[in-house]
Amino acid sequence: MNKKETSILFALIFIPPILLLISRQLLPTNYLSSSLYKITFLFPFFYYIFLEKKSLKTIYKENFSLKIFKENWKKMLVLGITAALIYLGTFFLLKGFLDLPTITDKLQTLASINTTNIIFIGIYIIIINSLLEEFFWRGFLFKKLKENIGNKSYFITGLAFSFHHIMFYYDWFTLPFFLIITGGLTIYAIIMNYIFNKYQDLYSCWFVHAIADTAQILIALIIFGIL
Secondary structure (H helix, E strand, O other): OOHHHHHHHHHHHHHHHHHHHHHHHHOOOOHHHHOHHHHHHHHHHHHHHHHOOOOHHHHHHHHOOHHHHHHHHHHHHHHHHHHHHHHHHHHHHHHHHOOHHHHHHHHHHHHOOOOOOHHHHHHHHHHHHHHHHHHHHHHHHHHHHHHHHOOHHHHHHHHHHHHHHHHHHOOOOOHHHHHHHHHHHHHHHHHHHHHHHHHOOHHHHHHHHHHHHHHHHHHHHHHOOOO
16 A cells, blocks of 8 residues: 555545635635636646656546447446436435525525526536546546555545535535435445446546436526526
8 A cells, every 4th residue: 555645545535625615715606716626636637647757648548448438338328317317306206305496596606506607507517527527536536546445445435526515515405315415426426436447438437427417407407497
């Protein structure tokens, strides 16, 4: 085990939510400010290039494979649609227990997300943000932690992925719904870890993530009354 590397990896788990809390306290309340913590997602490039002396071409080859994706895209499509249907099904099943006006107000207050910009933000989340998250969580944190601590990395990064998202909604829902979402995100992340570990291909993870995020944006459009 590389103790120095492991310490850096565990520190990275806590840096994004800390930056998010700081930005909410000190910066204007808009989507850009609330997303500044995502600069952390670029740290793997710094680590690979300056500490491991790898080129961008090498980083790409080690984490992305069009050949593997082409062989498995149908499986990933089924998995992505399944995740999306679970998201949508859970929402419609428990919709009556949610305070939708409060959630709408939180989105507008904390991130300035509204009916005017939700489509553009949604496109960014589905295409760009999903890639950044997969590269950070699967292509770097999970990959490196597994090299250092073995299979415990599945649960640790799965829980960390969920914790990262908790910072957005920890005070939005009742405790039962909060636990359902948190548990679901943890299981989802563990499955994504398994996919990356099996195929060593972030295209596959990105594809599933993008489909799942599409369902979340559809839910947001419903909450805002657009759909």
